[in-house]
Amino acid sequence: MNGITPKNRLLDVLNKKATDRAPVICMGGMMNASIVEIMNSTGFTLPAAHDNPDLMASLAGAIQEQTGFENLGVPFCMTVEAELLGSRIDKGTLACEPKIKQEAFGSVGDVIFRDIDEMLESGRIQTVTSATATLSQTHKQLPVVVSMTGPISTAASIINPMAFYKELRKNPANAHRVLEYVTELLIGFAARSVRAGASVIAIGDPSATGEILGPVMFQEYAVRYLNILTEAVHGFGVPVILHICGDINKVRSLIPGLKANAISTDAMVNLQKLKEDFPEITTMGNLSTYSLEWGSPDKISVQTQKLVDDGIDIISPACGLSTSTTLANIRAMTRTVQGE
Amino acid sequence: MSDNKEQTFFTALSDAVLDMDEVKVEEIAHRVIKEKIDAYRAIENGLVDGMNRAGQLFEDEEYFIPEILLCSDAMYAGLNILNPYINREQQRTRKKVVIGVVEGDTHDIGKNLVKTLLDAAGFEVVDLGRDVPPAQIVNAAIAEHADVIALSTLMTTTMDGMASVIKILQESGHRDAVKVIVGGGPISQSFADRIGADGYAPSAPAAVKLLHKLFKDSIYA
Known part of the structure; x- marks a missing residue:
């Protein structure tokens, strides 16, 4: 290593400073790398690690060490916020991530607005911040990325999503009230994460894609609340990575309006072209998780090298990794970026 | 009138x-x-x-x-x-489609959309909901005498479940009785071919067109 720590390298890229090479990271949350192979070999397992801060930190540490990803990423799901807001969660199994069992509310009009500060002191936000505090102490050279669920996805996890999508159009006043409420909670979560030592906040908002919402509602709801959250995090002195799921074509022109420091996309998006069209965007991605699961190390190496050669700023998986992905395949990815 | x-x-x-x-x-x-x-x-x-x-x-x-x-x-x-x-x-008997989201995936927007459009196109649709285990999907299709199993996922992590459905159909000797079509964000034609599905649709309207093609434009059983 030529003096630069992985933490500084990632922060430099996110702050648009020149670096020796692109970092290779895996942001956690919806896109975590807690594969079965690592869990079985270390004994740091899910679903237990979702609730236990020591186990969460240990698993995040083991993932980093074994995969070679240049960050620590917590948590390992996208249900922390929804659980706090009242939805019933199925914590999943070793190989299957947690999911919403039952949304707390049937419609935007039913949402009960609880005291945010009180909520922030409870639930698994404590688990995440405590794990973050540990990791930031034990791994000072590595960035701790805390992944959060974006405003729309959180709202669609506490309100029946079918009703929620309709109400974005039918009941915009209440929809906005709910999104303001949810965004405030997320800002509080981010503040606590930063205080605990998070170097970067990552946001995944899979329910807020241009494919689902179309450009008008993407601007009115997604861009608006993502930017409120992002600017609040900037106020805490920390950069933001935003992952947008699916094909961004329908909202392509709105992407430069997002204030996140880096935009991560799914595998079908041509990041080189995105960079060409909007040179101001710091791009992140987008190695196919399908390749990561089914491909050979050689093929993965070739695909990763292409991303590096294309000048993608941060190399990472394009979507959530399958828990049956092999370590050998992930290592092929990280080692290619690291020039090994 | x-x-x-x-x-x-x-x-x-x-x-x-x-x-x-x-x-x-x-x-x-x-x-x-x-x-x-x-x-x-x-x-x-x-x-x-x-x-x-x-x-x-x-x-x-x-x-x-x-x-x-x-x-x-x-x-x-x-x-x-x-x-x-x-x-x-x-009321003629119409072709029956069993539709569901594979276990592990709680996203059902795409599935609901396909269901609606298939309903509108005149198919009889049995909705198994989201997060359904592969064996349950097969059992439902057999019990309902379905002509089609339509599977959707938004997550790469649940794509294996689609392959399982086809495998269970093969092993139980029901593969020829029902057509299997797949779709959803991470799915591609090559994935559909690899797991031996009868068809792939990149969008909900395309799923309707796909079934019309597979059944040569007849929605009747």
Whole structure:
């Protein structure tokens, strides 16, 4: 290593400073790398690690060490916020991530607005911040990325999503009230994460894609609340990575309006072209998780090298990794970026 | 009743579906009953026509998920009123589709969309919901004598479940009895080919077209 720590390298890229090479990271949350192979070999397992801060930190540490990803990423799901807001969660199994069992509310009009500060002191936000505090102490050279669920996805996890999508159009006043409420909670979560030592906040908002919402509602709801959250995090002195799921074509022109420091996309998006069209965007991605699961190390190496050669700023998986992905395949990815 | 007047009702139903106006659809549907207009034709030429137009706007990227869901609500509101008035002889057995989201994935927007459009296209759709284990999907298809299993996922992590469905069908000797079609964000034609699915559709309207192709344009069993 030529003096630069992985933490500084990632922060430099996110702050648009020149670096020796692109970092290779895996942001956690919806896109975590807690594969079965690592869990079985270390004994740091899910679903237990979702609730236990020591186990969460240990698993995040083991993932980093074994995969070679240049960050620590917590948590390992996208249900922390929804659980706090009242939805019933199925914590999943070793190989299957947690999911919403039952949304707390049937419609935007039913949402009960609880005291945010009180909520922030409870639930698994404590688990995440405590794990973050540990990791930031034990791994000072590595960035701790805390992944959060974006405003729309959180709202669609506490309100029946079918009703929620309709109400974005039918009941915009209440929809906005709910999104303001949810965004405030997320800002509080981010503040606590930063205080605990998070170097970067990552946001995944899979329910807020241009494919689902179309450009008008993407601007009115997604861009608006993502930017409120992002600017609040900037106020805490920390950069933001935003992952947008699916094909961004329908909202392509709105992407430069997002204030996140880096935009991560799914595998079908041509990041080189995105960079060409909007040179101001710091791009992140987008190695196919399908390749990561089914491909050979050689093929993965070739695909990763292409991303590096294309000048993608941060190399990472394009979507959530399958828990049956092999370590050998992930290592092929990280080692290619690291020039090994 | 003149054809002209009937057509005015059909057009009004179609427009109200397209305009996402559930209340108006109900109001017109009640008038259709009162005027003794043929309920079956009102469904086909009114409600379904409106939903097909909405599907076209979705393909043209003028409508998105929220709009399609609202159109679908309007269509179902009309169907609830008109369905009891359909004549027996008009009810032919239609091709049956069992639809579900594979276990591990709780996203069901895509699936709901496909269900709506297949309903509108005249297929009989049995919805198993989301997060369904592969064996349960197969069992339901066998029990329902389904012609099609339609599977959707939004997550790469649950794609294995699609392959499992086909494997279970093969092992239980039911593979030839039912067509399997797949779709959803991470799915591609090559994935569909690899797991031995009968077809792949990149979007909900494409799923309807795919089934029309597989069944040579007949929705009847």
